[in-house]
Amino acid sequence: MCKRYGDKRIFNNLNIDFPKNKIIVITGPSGVGKTTLLNIISGIDKEYTGQVIFSKDIGSEKFSYVFQEDRLIPWLTVYENIAFVLKSQLQKEEMKQIIHKYLRLVNLYEDKNLLPKALSGGMKRRVALARAFAYESDILLMDEPFKGLDNDLKKQIMDEFLQIWNENKKTVILVTHNIEEAEVLGHYIYKME
Template structure:
């Protein structure tokens, strides 16, 4: 595996019911960069993230990871409705750290996404944009090397999308991670991507 690579994809193939989605795909994902994968609907972007994360298995080829610690932001927020904002983030942290460290990290990332004052609210009390911010805070609070993001700003109005993208870039500059972000929006790709691949 190349020294500066977090992920290497080698001759990756995946089909569903005889329909080839990915065919002999080769890709190097550099450490601490934001790699954006774009392309039309149905071209295999989400499938690729699922294979990298281990949610799905490739038909053939190899996925080489420098480290198996992965955070995943899905298209939908996937917050647990019976837990507060704080508890939703704590849920993924409690097995890996003590309460003092957990409190510090949760407060740090909620402050970065401007939601600290909403930490005791439940998902039903949040707007769609606020839920997306919680998902971003949760993903960064978990100490992963690799962050997978599947259309994380989809469905947001332009003003809110711009605000959340700015916050995301601020967090990434503060706390470098290797990011693979899927989008069909080329403007979004150009703003966010250090490297852009089109499928």
């Protein structure tokens, strides 16, 4: 794969494999192309040469994405923000069970009727994680999901993330510039320079 922004070359003949059902961490300094890589993998960015190939057993190549920003819909409750991405996939009762399951896993069940403006930054990150895992996808992309959290809250949310991952073992591609996060979470770590 090759990628340029004008005269700036981001990737030149990048070749990388991501093992299925593992947590792969991509680390490196700001501006090196980590988010660009996620956007290419997900199909958000189509302006590159080369190709992204999925193994035949991946299936539908559906993605969940935890962006750097929370991207919660401000006029919807916590419950409704998760339901929003599930409506086209599930019947009402099954959707309710799945939402409640993930809200319990991230310790937000009691807060399910709050609007995003009533949530702390850490609570918003947990809603984003619950929403990404609840959505039936093959690959979970995470872009700096713990950015801006204090150490205690980051550890708590990372523990919750690993608990959720252990239940369904999705392929996760996680971008961070934090080496500690990479070492704690990653089965494989790629460093971009």
